[in-house]
Amino acid sequence: MTDGINSRIVIVKILKKIKESRINIDQCFEKELKKINLSIKDKKYIYNVVITTIKNINSIDQILKNFTKSVNKKDVSYFFIISAISQIFILNQKEYAVINSTCEAYKRLNKKKLNFINGLLRNITRNKSSINIDKLNKSLHPIWFKNILKELPTSKRKVIYKSITKRPLINLVFKNNKKLNIVKQKFLETSKNSLALSEFIDLKKISGYNEGLWWVQDFASTIPVKLIPNLKNQNILDMCAAPGGKTFQLLNSGARVTSCDISIDRVKLLKENARRLQYNLNIINMDALKILENKFFDTVLIDAPCSSIGTIRKNPEILYRNSGPNFEFYLDLQYKLLEKAKKLLKINGTLIFAVCSFNKKEGVKQIEKFLLKNKNFQINPIIKSESKGFKKLVTKEGFFQSYPDDLIEIGGIDGFFIARLIKKNDNAL
Ligand SMILES: C[S@@+](CC[C@H](N)C(=O)[O-])C[C@H]1O[C@@H](n2cnc3c(N)ncnc32)[C@H](O)[C@@H]1O
CATH class of the missing domain: 3.40.50.150 (Vaccinia Virus protein VP39)
Known part of the structure; x- marks a missing residue:
């Protein structure tokens, strides 16, 4: 990784922008990553932290609430804190490395809340063993969303809550069955001309991309x-x-x-x-x-x-x-x-x-x-x-x-x- 500090700053900018606008993740990535020269490894790292933080924001906010009532969700410090919690609790990265580089990155933008961020993250980390992320309430979503879910049976609601934190597979649709057979053995067949694959794969490297044999489309x-x-x-x-x-x-x-x-x-x-x-x-x-x-x-x-x-x-x-x-x-x-x-x-x-x-x-x-x-x-x-x-x-x-x-x-x-x-x-x- 070229510069972990720069990556952390980009993570925070993206998290803040998505929260405050109607822009979607992909558009935001395209815009922000154009502005700075980062390696593919850095870009993957940034994407991973952003998507994990957003998918698990419900649990992250609950952890945060147990340790402080004085976080302003409009302030940039909030985004440093939630991305650090995500890395420590969900991505299982080394706690002290995450805290140190989070503080270093924050220092480049601001110094006002440095001691607060440092103290809070160290306090949360010290108590890590008492926090069971799987036991946190999975249904603390916005009211408008809960109102829509209210009309569904509990079993369906549970599946939906769980689906939010999962990474979905990507579905590729092929022009025809013969073309699909080129890559079929590696992936899950979803229909006679479509396959599901893990999103960690670089799509451009899959056979048939340049020849235009398939496109991405959910089943x-x-x-x-x-x-x-x-x-x-x-x-x-x-x-x-x-x-x-x-x-x-x-x-x-x-x-x-x-x-x-x-x-x-x-x-x-x-x-x-x-x-x-x-x-x-x-x-x-x-x-x-x-x-x-x-x-x-x-x-x-x-x-x-x-x-x-x-x-x-x-x-x-x-x-x-x-x-x-x-x-x-x-x-x-x-x-x-x-x-x-x-x-x-x-x-x-x-x-x-x-x-x-x-x-x-x-x-x-x-x-x-x-x-x-x-x-x-x-x-x-x-x-x-x-x-x-x-x-x-x-x-x-x-x-x-x-x-x-x-x-x-x-x-x-x-x-x-x-x-x-x-x-x-x-x-x-
Ligand atoms: C759900 S997306 C369509 C996805 C597309 N059918 C596909 O399979 O890839 C909805 C699209 O409607 C377009 N849209 C929104 N308002 C529209 C309008 N008044 N007239 C035409 N297109 C509109 C949006 O720009 C967006 O691309």
Whole structure:
């Protein structure tokens, strides 16, 4: 490691920024790590400490609370303290080395609370044997999150709490089965064209990366496209397409796809991904709510912007941030996207609505409201024969609903809701 002190300062900056903004971990890393020249080893170390601290913030805050009531969570000292606790208690690093370099790093920014940090960390460390991290309360999460979980059975809640501190496997989707066989023997097979692997592997080193034989996509996120019947040559609108997982599945199955996304940065990423995968895109970078209603599609796919709470295993910052997701904004936008999609769909066309969330308001409730107002739409229920590998996640109404770490037999998947609707002719009613 070139400079442990510099790395610690970067860790603190990232932890503070994520806590106080809406930026996600990956974006924050990209921005912060660009500013400073660090080795791959340093970068991995920084990532490991940040992600471990965020995933275990619940336990870390409880430890801290037992030793002091006078920590200001807005002050930079808080972030030095929580990252040190994370290294000592969860990553099992040498206590005195962690304390010394934490104090050294703090000194470079500030000196005011040096004695406090030093004394507090030494006191906590002296009492380490009396703290059993596994016995700490795992349910001390923000109220908004608890309210969503309240609707679930206790057993489900426990799995979700546990899933937050785990590292999820990464799912790779292959263009076809033959391509998958190149690397198959090393990883867990999640479907006939996807594999799960540990995230510690450098993805660029996996066979087929440069040739564009596969892309990263959670298993649950692959299901919406699997529910579209007869994909070949269909005209499909992917309304919220970036970074592209579903567009690539569609193109891979021979559909004619129009991909839309409002975000300039995410469209850039979509284009980069498509270049590596050697797909030609038909892309519109605009607000899907403003698409002209002069062309009608066989299928419209809404992979809607949402709270993303189904992805808490990968995005634990959702629970770590000062403020929770802006539910009002998402609920409004999701419903507007549904209302727009209906106008862009042919009669007998398929409307797929998906969110990576297990919040009923973002899923089933949106569809109930839409069906109530749009009598010419019906549920086209998911049936057993098309739900191989995920039958148990199909609800009695024929929707798909998963929760974080469902299908643990394939390494666990994200929480996701999917509805498939069909548009009937108004006159036929
Ligand atoms: C869940 S992500 C889509 C993931 C993508 N379908 C995939 O499989 O890779 C939601 C996307 O919706 C986009 N979005 C948000 N509001 C939008 C709008 N009004 N019109 C079009 N896209 C929008 C966001 O930029 C984001 O890329």
